[in-house]
Amino acid sequence: MHISEGVLSAPVLAGGAALALPALGWSLKRLPWDHIMSTGILSAAFFTASLIHIPIGPGSVHLILNGVLGAVLGPAAFPAVAAALLLQALLFNFGGLSTLGVNLCIMAGPAVLCGTVCRPFFRTDCKVWAAAAFACGAGAVLFSALLCALALSLSGEVFRSAAGVIFLAHLPIMLIEGFLSMGIIGYLRKTMPELPAATRPERDHADDL
Amino acid sequence: MRTTFDTPADSARSLPYFSLRAMRPERKLAAAAVFSLCAALLSRPAPALGACLFAVLLLCCSGLPLREVAPRLASVNAFFLPFWLLLPLSYVPGGDTRTLFSLGPLAFRTAGFETALLIWLKGNAAACAIAALAGSSTLAENGRALRALRVPDKMTALLLITYADLGLMAREYVRLFQAARLRGFVPGASPAACRVYARLIGLLLVRSRQKARRVEQAMLLRGFRGCFPLLPAQCSCPPTIRLRNRRAAALLFALCCLAGGTLVVWDIML
Numbered sequence: 001m002h003i004s005e006g007v008l009s010a011p012v013l014a015g016g017a018a019l020a021l022p023a024l025g026w027s028l029k030r031l032p033w034d035h036i037m038s039t040g041i042l043s044a045a046f047f048t049a050s051l052i053h054i055p056i057g058p059g060s061v062h063l064i065l066n067g068v069l070g071a072v073l074g075p076a077a078f079p080a081v082a083a084a085l086l087l088q089a090l091l092f093n094f095g096g097l098s099t100l101g102v103n104l105c106i107m108a109g110p111a112v113l114c115g116t117v118c119r120p121f122f123r124t125d126c127k128v129w130a131a132a133a134f135a136c137g138a139g140a141v142l143f144s145a146l147l148c149a150l151a152l153s154l155s156g157e158v159f160r161s162a163a164g165v166i167f168l169a170h171l172p173i174m175l176i177e178g179f180l181s182m183g184i185i186g187y188l189r190k191t192m193p194e195l196p197a198a199t200r201p202e203r204d205h206a207d208d209l
Numbered sequence: 210m211r212t213t214f215d216t217p218a219d220s221a222r223s224l225p226y227f228s229l230r231a232m233r234p235e236r237k238l239a240a241a242a243v244f245s246l247c248a249a250l251l252s253r254p255a256p257a258l259g260a261c262l263f264a265v266l267l268l269c270c271s272g273l274p275l276r277e278v279a280p281r282l283a284s285v286n287a288f289f290l291p292f293w294l295l296l297p298l299s300y301v302p303g304g305d306t307r308t309l310f311s312l313g314p315l316a317f318r319t320a321g322f323e324t325a326l327l328i329w330l331k332g333n334a335a336a337c338a339i340a341a342l343a344g345s346s347t348l349a350e351n352g353r354a355l356r357a358l359r360v361p362d363k364m365t366a367l368l369l370i371t372y373a374d375l376g377l378m379a380r381e382y383v384r385l386f387q388a389a390r391l392r393g394f395v396p397g398a399s400p401a402a403c404r405v406y407a408r409l410i411g412l413l414l415v416r417s418r419q420k421a422r423r424v425e426q427a428m429l430l431r432g433f434r435g436c437f438p439l440l441p442a443q444c445s446c447p448p449t450i451r452l453r454n455r456r457a458a459a460l461l462f463a464l465c466c467l468a469g470g471t472l473v474v475w476d477i478m479l
Contacts, residue, residue, distance in 0.1 A: 007332065
């Protein structure tokens with residue numbers, strides 16, 4: 001999903017950084033020190049989940065799970081994704097340093113948006129939660145794919161066809177992520193109902209003790 | 210799934226004192242960021258080739274083991290493979306119908322090939338520079354370097370905590386996955402397999418949350434007051450070599466900035 005070094009034009013890189021930095025600063029400011037540990041460990045769990053490859057035919061797809069990340073972490077998904085992207089750049093050379101801003105917008109923006117919009121429905125008793133969970137997972141991948149295609153298209157006419165191919169390639173992943181999100185949120189509803197938005201700042205830490 | 214997450218520097222501990230491995234990580238990280246940004250600004254193949262050669266030279270000088278660096282570069286080049294196939298076939302700028310070669314009805318255009326070559330060179334230049342400069346420090350050193358570069362404390366703490374628990378979470382997932390396999394789970398994209406994947410991931414999140422809660426409570430009991438102290442960097446080098454490495458790191462940073470700046474100016478002048 002995230003874009004490697006060398007592809008994007010300078011204005012797109014600058015625009016991505018200009019959007020990502022204030023959002024990252026805002027969410028870091030909103031994230032209390034007490035919750036850094038749980039955000040970090042949940043971020044590690046999501047990083048691990050994103051390494052899962054699901055075999056489809058002769059190939060395989062890897063999970064993104066940014067919708068569930070946004071639902072579980074809320075706005076803290078911004079620094080969590082930033083840490084994951086930085087780790088991927090330093091450990092595996094995925095993405096890169098100059099593309100961090102754009103990739104953060106692509107991955108974390110839809111995560112926070114879909115997580116924030118869909119999370120209130122997760123605690124309802126009727127089947128609305130299932131539709132909201134599907135929309136959260138699938139919507140985050142859809143918006144991420146759209147942003148990725150937009151970043152490529154804005155980098156030059158030459159990348160328009162590649163942007164279209166990348167967007168179409170993410171449609172099956174969108175469906176898989178939607179169903180997986182439904183299953184994950186359903187499991188969390190039963191086993192740990194407080195987990196979605198577990199690190200929201202307004203929550204009193206004394207509740208845990 | 211991999212369960213160990215190391216930078217090439219972790220397996221290159223036996224390198225001599227005077228090497229990229231021993232230089233100050235904040236200078237190397239800053240040099241990597243500046244150079245990759247300069248490489249991203251290039252728009253002509255000749256300066257991009259220059260950037261790629263400079264980065265390969267850096268990688269050769271780093272002395273990092275090839276078996277550690279090769280998979281990183283392979284993953285970068287796998288990203289560019291679709292561009293090599295798509296751009297020569299699809300990109301026809303206004304009036305430029307030069308064809309490089311044809312395969313039956315498929316015409317591979319020169320303009321698309323040149324663009325694919327340009328982004329491949331730029332991408333590899335940045336990847337080699339990051340592998341040589343950031344990869345020659347351990348993740349813990351890079352975390353300290355980010356703090357020295359004025360990245361917010363919360364961000365560096367989050368990065369280091371995420372890294373510290375990465376191996377643990379991966380091993381936990383592998384354990385859960387093997388247990389599911391023993392019970393007859395067949396990986397795939399069927400609805401039944403998706404349900405199992407969802408439960409595995411859900412269980413992983415629950416375990417991680419339980420672990421986070423235990424760690425948070427332990428930190429509060431030990432008087433945590435919102436600060437994540439990092440131990441100062443330890444160096445076993447003699448002071449003379451340490452000083453020489455410090456100067457060499459400053460020189461390396463200046464060299465990377467100079468090379469990047471020169472290539473950007475060359476690109477503009479062409």
